[in-house]
Each structure stands twice: as structure tokens, then as C-alpha cells.
Amino acid sequence: MTTGGAGPTEDRARDGGWSDQVNALGGFIRAQRQMAKLSLREMASMTRVSNAYLSQVERGLHQPSLKVLHSIADALHLNTEQLLRQAGWDASTAPEPEPRPRPAGPSSVEEAVRAETRLTEEQKTAIIGVYRSFLDS
Amino acid sequence: MTTGGAGPTEDRARDGGWSDQVNALGGFIRAQRQMAKLSLREMASMTRVSNAYLSQVERGLHQPSLKVLHSIADALHLNTEQLLRQAGWDASTAPEPEPRPRPAGPSSVEEAVRAETRLTEEQKTAIIGVYRSFLDS
DNA sequence: CACGGGCGTTAAGTATGTCAAGCACGGCTG
DNA sequence: CAGCCGTGCTTGACATACTTAACGCCCGTG
DSSP states (O other), X not given: OOOSSOOOOOXXXXXXXXXXXXXXXXXXXXXXXXXXXXXXXXXXXXXXXXXXXXXHHHTXXXXXXXXXXXXXXXXXXXXXXXXXXXXXXXXXXXXXXXXXXXXXXXXXHHHHHHHOTTSOHHHHHHHHHHXXXXXXX | OXXXXXXXXXXXXXXXXXHHHHHHHHHHHHHHXXXXXXXXXXXXXXXXXXXXXXXXXXXXXXXXXXXXXXXXXXXXXXXXXXXXXXXXXXXXXXXXXXXXXXXXXXXXXXXXXXXXXXXXHHHHHHHHHHHHHHHTO
16 A cells, blocks of 8 residues: 555545545544644543544544543543534534423422422423333333 | 333443443433333334344443434434433533523422432433423423 | 654554344233 | 234344554654
8 A cells, every 4th residue: 555654545435424524523633633733642642542543533534432522622622512513413403492480399209390380291291200110110 | 111021130330430421321311212202113213223222222231422322312302412411421621611500499309309219320310311401491 | 874763544453333133021902 | 812013122243433563754863
């Protein structure tokens, strides 16, 4: 292979756009790393992820896991959400805000839930259902 | 309700921190799924993730990838950030302290849950996660 | 000149995520 | 009773994340 340095990255994606995302993420990370004037090995020791793998991630060859993404964000002092946006993170599913005040009274779990006025009846039933299913598991 | 096996399957985490997180995440997902009245297979077909794997994730046997997490959030109409919080996405990296608005006063529901000795810590975390997700929806 | 020593990249190995089939239990319906 | 569906769960094969040990290159020395 054209080992060593100047490899022309002639990698074509035959996949649906996933690699675009990963590639963008990688580029972003590499840019941030270089801006912070860190070498792969330095960053590797900070993140406890191998330099080799970091290299691959930066070139878009792999999609890193949460753990790794988190470490990277940490080492680069980035906002985590930022990084996640760069990873394939579409916004979606926006629930409608429905504020509802009023506190409640004390007691056991079920009573407390039932007394919680900010919840709808459906929500109360749901939570209690979960609670019970945990109890008899 | 967790029918079928009725297996005790007392698989306690002896691994340390890792499984706590994953377990809480799994509990949260399972809770949300049951609330949505979905079976594993239904959710599997919505998320295009196999029912088998979903089962394992819900029981904390595996840490799902971003793709999967995203599909799940989508299928359950959850806010993605919520899910990520439940996945081991805790504090640490907080360059900008973002004071989460905690408008509601002391919640008796949370206190009641925490005081419920028949629940494991992961179960408590899951229930409270559900509860909060309802509150600020 | 040779020699360390830094850099990014590669190759081969191990761990872990993910899937397609099939199992065991239980609820029905005839 | 048998037989079908519907659960959730297990297993064994494969794909992908990730590691450790190299390689080739470039830049300082002595």
C-alpha cells in the first residue's frame, strides 16, 4: 500500500449517508484537536483511548461509542451536546410544553403520585404501573 | 408484566459503576416502553432493532450505540437529551455551569420513591427519571 | 552519517454490539 | 385435551468498536 504519509484518502462510501455524518464528526474532532495543539498520542493519553483508534475516528472510519465521545469532549473541553450534534443527531420529537403548577401531599409512592397535580391521570396510571411491575419482579 | 420466565435471574452487578448506568438506562427504557404499551417486538419493528437486543439492553446487558439509542428515543417520542442523560451521560464535562431550572419545589413523589426499600437503586432512578420526564415535558 | 524521538497510519488481535432462529411459558379457542 | 398466538428470553454466528505492536516518514541532535 501507499504506506506512510501522504495517503490520498480515496475512500468512497457505498452506504447511505452515514459516513457523511461520521466523516463530518471526524473532521470536527481533528480540527478541534489541532486547534488545541494536541498530538494524537497526547489526546490518547488524556482520553484513555488509543491513538490508533482516534486516528481512525478522525478520518471517519469508525463511529465512536458514547464512552469515547464523552472522553473526547472532555479532553477538548467541548460542550457535549455540540459533539453529539456533529455525530448524526437529528433533532426530532418535540413534545409540547404543558406547564401545570401546584404541589401535593405526602405519603407512600402511590399516594404521592396520585396527589401530584402536575401529572395527568394517564401519566399517574403509567408511573404506578411501572412501580408495581418493579415490585413484583 | 415481565411475564414469561418469571425468572429470578438475580444478576447483580459486580462490575462496578458501568452496569449501574446501563442498568438505569435499561430500566428507564423498559419503563417508557411499557408505558407506551408496546411489546418488545412492536418496538423492535419501529426501531428496526431486533427484539432480542432490545431485551438485552433493557436488562442492562449491553450498552447500545448512538444509532440504536436514537431510534429508541424516536420510537418512544422521547427527547433525545433525556435518554442520553439516562445513559451514562452525567456531569463531568461542564465547562459552563448550566443551572437546570428546577422550578418545582421539593417533590414528595421523589422522596416517597427514594424511601421505598423494596426497590433497587436502579429502579428508583428509572422511576424518578420517568417522573421528571413527565414534569418537564 | 547514524541515531533517537516525535508524528500519523496500518495490521492483526480481542472485546463488544447486533441479528436471525428457536425455546419456554402462559392465555385463549375449539 | 390439542393447537395456535402472544409474550420475553437464550444462543450462536457475524459485524463493528477498540487495543497493542509495529511501520514509514520527518526533524532534531551528536
